[in-house]
Amino acid sequence: MITLYREMERGKEFMMRQELIDVAEASGLSEHAIGPNNSRNSRNEGYSYTGWNSMKTLTNKDLVEKKSNPAKYYLTEKGKETARDCLARSGLDGPAGPLTAAGHPAVELSDSDSDEYDGSSPLIGSERSGLPNSKAGSSSSFGNGHAINSPLSSRGMFGQQSFSAMGSAEKCLLAVPPHQSNESFLKAYEVVLILYDRDTFGPRSRRKVIDNIRSQFNIPVEIKHLPVGDALWIARHKELDTEYVLDFIVERKNVDDLLGSIKDNRYKDQKLRLKKCGLRKLIYLVEGDVNTVDGSESVKTICFTIEVLEGFDVQRTTGYADTEKKYGHLTGSIIDYYSRNFSVGVDTSRLCLTYDEFVKRCSDLEKVTMSDIFALQLMQVPQVTDEAALAVTSLYPTLLSLAKAYTMLDGDRRAQEEMLKNKSDMVNAGASKNIFKLIWAEG
Structure with a gap:
């Protein structure tokens, strides 16, 4: 689909089957062969699947239209919109450079531009992500050395949901802390950003990071030894002091560490632990300029895959200072979401785990079965x-x-x-x- 879109941008109206296969394989977008692979030494030997099997799904979903004999493949309007969306989210540049979801060139943010962002737009929510009554937000893609701000009007900051979390209406609701009827979220709870006690921010001390986030965003920040992830949020009851883990968790990776974890397969194990931790909104925060590492295409492809196919929300930041701001904006958006949706689906929502329950659950993940x-x-x-x-x-x-x-x-x-x-x-x-x-x- 992305190959069809790129060729359409270059002036092609349609592509023939073999031409499409050849160009798609040359693009390096697919992990597996797209056309038939007759090599005896193929690593996919024994499996009949190739990337071309996906074409049936694309046509069934009205993303690609097949005409004539021999077949000609056209991208539908729905397919064009979806391809633009994928490119904007993944940072896999189109022929004219990075594209936003609206199809216009994205605007690169310098460090000074990032400093001026006041966080006034809500960053959570969309119909597609199952978060009701939310406004559009923003998400960022990989650019040439800076974070790219690309408005995603259909999504907000938290994008596609994990397939396992989609389905009935009640499954779309995030877990909520216990509450009385007609009780205000902010009256009952204080939201606290929790940072992993072994996470580092370059030359900045943890105390300096905490002070920066507190002073800029007026939110409480604490350090704990987290069993999984690098940041999460708890709702602390103002009277009982009971701590409940909200349905969001962040795995933070600088681009070098992410590339290293891909090479030695730590990435798959870490991803599996996140999926089994019990929290629904899984955020992968990629820090730094992906274009400066040798395996930049591998990193971009991984980010594209875990976001579009596996339901993670991939966030990008330019560096330590930008990550601090990201944590602040995320915290504000989480508070906003729970404030507006605290009483939505009271009878169908899952209850948040207490912090102790969360730690106990995750401690079991240490045991490899x-x-x-x-x-x-x-x-x-x-x-x-x-x-x-x-x-x-x-x-x-x-x-x-x-x-x-x-x-x-x-x-x-x-x-x-x-x-x-x-x-x-x-x-x-x-x-x-x-x-x-x-x-x-x-x-």
Whole structure:
């Protein structure tokens, strides 16, 4: 879809199948082969999936239109809007440079521009993210050395929700602290930004960072030894002093550390821990200029993938000072969201974990189980997302338990290939089939 959009911007009205495959593969956007791969040494040997399988989904979703014989592929208006949106969120520049969601060139912010931002626009909320009655906000993409401010009118700061968090109306509501009917959020609770006690801000001391955020944004900031993540927010009851963890958590990475974690696979383990911590809004904060590292395209692709496909919210900052401001603006937006939605869906919302419950839950994540290892193995299979892997391991915690389930189908190949798809909405047909091939490989 992005390839079609880029070629359309260069004047092409449509693309033929092989031309589209060749250009898309040359772009480096896909982790797997897009066209048929006949190499015997292919790392995808044994799997029938290629990137071209996604074309059916694009046409079914009215993002791409197929005409004529031989087929010509056109991008629909809906597809153009979606492609612009993806480019704006990922920082994968179009032919005319970075694009905003509206399709206009993005404006680069210098450090002085960033200082002048007063945070007056709410940063949380949209229909798409399941946060009701919210105004548009802003999100930033990778630019050439600076954060790019790209208005995303349909989304706000917190973008696409994790697939596992979408569905019925009650699932779209964030967890809330306990409250009495008609009780005001700010009357009952104080929101506190909690920073990880081992996180560093370059030459700045933690005390200096805390003082900066407090003085600029008039919010309480504390340091704790967090079991997961680098920042989160608690709602502390003003009378009882009970602390509840709000439904937001930040994993902060400078670009060098992120690239290193991609290379040694720490990234996948850290991402899995975040997904299992029990909080719904997972924020990946990438700090620094991605264009200064050798593996910049890898970093951009990872950010694009975890945001658009996996539901994380990826935020970018230029450096330490910008990160302090980001924390301040996020805190204000979280307070604003809970103030306006504290009584929404009282009977259907999940209750926030207490801080002690959160720590206990996360301490269990330190123990690596057979199920965790199995999930990481499944994530290497084509078309198996993190959500799909976790869905499978919730049904079958080990490879042996899954293999036994296949044997119960008495050699019915089709039933075996479709078993996981039929068991969980998180597993699509291709993933279901590929997992069966992994477990029940022939020859």
